[in-house]
Amino acid sequence: MWAFFVPDSKARLINETGNLKMFNHTKPRYSIRDLLSLLNIGRAGLYSEINAGRLRTYKVGNRRFADPDDLDRYIKITRQEAPE
Numbered sequence: 001m002w003a004f005f006v007p008d009s010k011a012r013l014i015n016e017t018g019n020l021k022m023f024n025h026t027k028p029r030y031s032i033r034d035l036l037s038l039l040n041i042g043r044a045g046l047y048s049e050i051n052a053g054r055l056r057t058y059k060v061g062n063r064r065f066a067d068p069d070d071l072d073r074y075i076k077i078t079r080q081e082a083p084e
Helices: 032-039 043-051 068-081
Strands: 002-005 012-015 058-060 063-066
Touching (some): 032 043, 032 063, 063 068
């Protein structure tokens, strides 16, 4: 059974054994609004993570997006940093 936990305002999808499982991606890219919903963090927190280089994004015109692989990478980073 899979459960979605959001401790410390960081999204993690883990199974009962504690192994990380990435999101089942349904989109080729995620907008800022999508990321806010998926990660359950505020806009300021999200941009803080982007500006720190922890979450890679790119711009198309005035809009900012993240690739699914970059979202998985971010989740993996936050999982490794989480206290046991």
